[in-house]
Amino acid sequence: MKNINPINTSAWKKLQSHFNEIKDIHIRDLFFKDTDRQKNMFLNFHNKIFCDFSKHRINNQTIKYLLKLSKETHLHDAIELMFKGKKINVTENRAVLHTALRNRSNKPLFINGVNIADLIDSELMRIKNFSDLVISGKWKGCTGKRITDIINIGIGGSDLGPKMVTESLRMYKNHLKLHFVSNLDGNHIINVLDKINYETSLFIIVSKTFTTEETMLNAQSAREWFFKSSYKKDKASVSCHFIAVSENINQAKLFGISKKNIFQFWDWVGGRYSLWSSAGLSIVLSIGFNNFVELLRGAYEMDMHFLNREFHENIPVILALINIWYMNFFKTETEGIFPYNQNMHNFPAYLQQATMESNGKSVNRLGKEVNWTTSSIIWGAPGTNGQHAFFQMLHQGNTLVPCDFIIPMFPDHDLLNHHERLMSHFIAQTRALAFGNDQDSNIKNIKLLDIDMNKKNIFLSRFKQFKGNNPSTSIILKKVDPFSLGSLISLYEHKIFVQGVILNIFSFDQWGVELGKNLASDVYCELKKDSITNKYDTSTNYLINLYKNK
Template identity: 35%
Template sequence: MDAPLSAVNQRLYTPANELAVHAMRLQAQSLRDLIGNGPTAKQRAKALAFTFGSLHVDFSKQRLTQKTIALLIEWARSCGIEARRQAFFAGEMVNPSEQRAALHMAARWPETATPPAGMEYAAAFCQQQRARMAKMVKRVHAGEWFGATGQTITNIVHIGVGGSDLGPKLISESLADLPSSTKVGVHYVSTMDGSQILPLMERLNPATTLIVLASKSFTTADTHFNARTVLAWLSSALEVDEATICRYQLIGVSSKPEKMTTFGIPESHQLVFKEWIGGRFSLWSPIGISVAMQLGTECFDALLDGAHAMDRHFIDTPLATNLPALLALVGAWNCQFLNIPTHVVLPYDGRLKSLSAYLQQLEMESNGKKIGLDGRSVNHATCPIMWGDVGPNAQHAFYQLLHQGGHTVSADFVAVATREVNAPDKVQESLASQEQLTLANCLAQAQLFALGDEAIPVALKGQIAQGYRGNHPNSFLLLKQLDPWSIGALLALYEHKVFVQSVLWNLNPFDQPGVELGKQLATSLYQTLADKSVEQENVEDPSTTQLLAKLNDWKKAG
């Protein structure tokens, strides 16, 4: 039992200080001690597992106790989490650096539900744009969208980067094996070097290809250059001018309708989302049109329903059983109090191969900051370094270091319990065996991460090398099936995790000044590479100067 606070300590007491003391005491205990066995261990495990619809989250392999959870909740309350959550959903200015609200939840608010006071306009606007998007999708699916030469559209090329690419691409990959309501193919292009667009130009029919140009600002260089290359391809291949291509084979999605119009996109082919939806939170807006094109509007609506269900859970559920709050608090406990600097995301399903990349942007671009809302430097760790890969592949890559190296990580294991496949009986039997093997590997690795050598059965001891360090805290997120509702709920869970952690750390999770500065520096250096006669205000350093010289030498030689 913890000793009572002295009079001096009572004056200095804060929930964060108490957590720091509690963490020092827990450092002496390993996960082997915490997990244990017997009735008490079973009670602990049961108390740390939660089910929400078709999503199950298990924190029992985390290095914490029920007291840890109680202290974390007290800390969250001392940071004003309930009031900040209410302000968030009411459309108050939670993004002070850009002087705006953050209302991506409005994009998934259903017409049948009354939005919170302050969100009414946002929800109505998003519903209007969703209806507009549905009409475009229906037109393509009905074979009534014709290209510049009068042929029916058969393929979509979605051009975007960051939040305008990662979310839709993740959903398209995750749900690609669902029966589609159309035969329209969807392809994603994000890299600025042209490497993704070149193969598409070789195999797609330019006369039947529709371009979705997705950019919040409509000025992002990566997207702009890819769009120009695609327009040049379509114009040259079809022997029509680029203005005609824009009128027939281009959809624009942006918060800047005037810039879409200037680009040449007709108003009837424009979809708009407002500034209060950030790029990395924009999947639910018309940015997701390519998902609806590929899988159908009903599928996209089910995705929104899953995310909205998690919104309601986040708003209505007490912190002790609130999944976004708990996921956030456990994550903050690991990086801030247990001093674990990296967090690995390990999906054991190949359809979720882009989940790690999606969460990298969502979390590190949101909370990868050291300056708080008060303008002062934060004096402790905030967002950990996020990384990962599909679990079965990762087992043959970096697991060796995790099991027997010197680095401690925290982890999220993500698995899918069931999968329906339309295939002959023998193929289904074989696939079922593969699925069971995958799940067995996932369970085994989560156990080995936590227990180390203690996870080795007695029968194998002496027959297999030991030295598995264990003590890597990990959460297990299990989806009953990988369907639109489930993945919508999962991604909204992580979104709200980010918001809760921003409150704990007093950060603005809705801006990205570091990203913007990098883009500005690149623009100046691009001009230097493109035209040496133009004077640019680049900061001179010998390393960059010699690299510019080498690039120019090789370009000339080429």
Template identity: 35%
Template sequence: MPNDDADAAWSALMALARRPDARAIRPLFAADADRAARWTHRAGDVALDLSRTSVSDDVLAALLRLARARDVTGFRDRMLGGGVVNPTEGRAALHAAQRGGGDAAVQATLARMQAFCGAVHGGALCGATGQRFTDVVNIGIGGSDLGPAMVARALWTPAAPMRAHYLANVDAHAWQEIRARLDPARTLVLVASKTFTTQETMTNAALVRAWLVDALGEAGTTHLAALSTNLPAAAEFGIPGERVFGFADTVGGRFSLWSAIGLSIALALGWDGFAALLAGARSMDEHFASAPPESNLPLLLALTEVWHVNGLGYPARAVLPYDERLARFPAHLQQLEMESLGKAVALDGGVVARASGPVVFGEPGTNAQHSFMQLIHQGPTPVPVDFILVAKPDHPFADSHRKLLANGLAQAEALLVGKSAAEVRAEMAAAGADAERIAAIAPHRVFTGDRPSSVIILPRLTPGTLGQLVALYEHKVACLGALWNINPFDQWGVELGKVLAGGTLAALEGRAVAAQAATAASVAAILRLQAEG
């Protein structure tokens, strides 16, 4: 359906992007001594500094005009109000509702989860030999793994009630590595699959179930619980209904860590920690629902991405958490953003008019500085960066933490200010290099600068602040779906490979011949190598 207001807003924005100085950031600081303060926005414990981007006052005005034309706030209100915002599947997107509130079904599920955690932690629910559970293994993949694994890693401490392990890859090497650290008598296993048919998850579940039964007899099946809506399949696997925790179809996998899928988090951290995670996310929900557009953190983050992707043509973004505990946060965002926004089809079924779904990648700092930061500093195409910093650590090594923060801020500054050819030549001359050496080497040591980054600062990494951070990015994704006129809540692109895997498996088992020539050739090569022993 044509939207003349949106077309005009896009045209105005792209006109600004064609200006010769559209990518320049340093002049914005030169013209505004208060830029860092003016472009830092806060919600709860999260401070978002967008000053190191080339979003100027007139660019922001154009972006906000686009948001109005695309009715982003209307989309937000429909989503948070339970309206159908996933039209290809005819569903609402109720992940925010899982964080608590007035929904009776959500409250009932949370109450069951809390009671289960209390029984496990208190010793009322023990293993087959009467020993308390010390470890929980979550078997899932995609959203049933990435979000919970990220949170559990980020927030676990030695004082936590249980250790959590995450088994996702169908490659059994993953199970072998985890199994070596477990005592079956003390291990609780969660099978996380909404349909209880996901191939990778059910293959791994069968391996782990066999391990429990081998060690403990049929009583080993009492160590199993399920995060699923398929009660009959779970029962057939040996998991009774009272050990099955469901969640609605309106909760997409990559948004599901707040639901029953988060049971491993609650077991690992304790219920109070999980409740604080939910409360932190709720506080970001409230900010998203009520803050005006010009200070609404999820919307501002989304609009900045539109400027970078559509205005300036930057096809990727790096996420660099300067906190080792957030090492898996980039992986979580990879799924959250690329599975949600990697769409070439608009809501009306036509072709998306503009670029969407940038590549998201990252590693924790300072590791990234010795990995891919070369490309980010001197590669031909700028890559915007999200730096995530935590002001106060939960360890006593103040010197290490100061150096960590110094490196993060220095990287952001280096991307901004760069180093000119004149500066390089002057440095080399002062160090004693001759004219020939300077002429040969100076071009390689120039940094263009004016490379954008955002800086997010948390006071501490706690369940509450992590909940705020994750919800910030979830709502950013929703805003981008509205801005780009795509559905961020379906993921049809993952289906074809799943379907084809069945036929390929039959070929590898010798029950069929792969129909596609290249696949058949690869299968034949693998079978030959396997036959050689």
């Protein structure tokens, strides 16, 4: 990919000048001046996803300059490099091909002389055959009983993605009970183990390297619990209850898992993009293989939209450009994600990792420090809960927060009155944020003959004023089904990629995760010693010694 600092482009300079002209214009005035605004700022994906970005502090000129920025930073070339399997993850010398995992075209794709399309199809068939056995009850535990509980042990992308998908698609789930264990805190694994029976439980240990501390310690505790619970302690009994998903097959075998129980994914699949691979085995076990294929198909169709659509009608590109506009010109620091669907309550957490681990960088692709913003802080919660928590700040605070509102048009339940009321709140919130209210309307009914009451009402009207001009995107799914959810996840993946390309950073490494892990290993060794620790700063020494003297 080209190394072009965005602030050096002519488009960036034009955007800065344009920002100075538009920054104080109210969204309501933008609508007043452009009667076709909503029509021109609305995109439709296969009648499955509808995206309205008209309630943003932008106009047609803003979009023109942002599109020019994408051209000057060679975004189109970068997209093609990713889909062709070029090693765009330069610091790890890897290709980035989570898109290949959902490629339904059956076209060959060669990496280092190997057709990875064949590898993917082969692994998919293994997943299908295995999941069919477990779901049907033909896969038995060591005492001959059917599996009833699936325990996914992983962290980060090996946890957040599968957990978010299985919860979002809970209306498609079968009889199997899903549990997810990620935290190093022993409470997490204990809380799950207390609920299950060793005879009917299946553990899936998901770790790319099979050395991740949190995952492996939880896996070891699960294995110890199994051996304490079971009177059968041989390898054959373990093979009935422990599955591995890893790139490191040898390490998984050393753990005691037989090779036939090891599902593979590859170094060109990043952890936070791995739910499409065998790391999504828990998804398949929850909703069935056919629904998993629909999830892949939805993602693939969004991939094709991203790859082939002109940028002015390309949803991931447009949303990424708008976010760059806010981060670097309005200097916003956060971005709110609000799914108006309770089953999608973990979607903001999923996007936290996907966005902040990808683009939370401070050096460009040449290793030099940047002086522009590369990532928003992602946060959010389901509506309408958020309305009774932090929306007060969104409406009347002095911090600008661009927001994404997400809702299905058709609910996955039959309480239609609930959904219509939910939809009314969804629409009303985006309108209230954008347009606010008119101060005069708060005092128009004041009784002019009552001077004291008049003063009181004028005073109170100040507290009931909503300035508006708060931006949001409305994303309406036809329904939360496997296809649409797959498309939505893919949309955000590509939005993140576009931002990384234009802002000249590497989005697919995560070296920032490593320092704390390495220091933790060193501190752990200190905690095991009897002597007083003096090797660190005074604060760290104090905390270690405080723990030792407990």
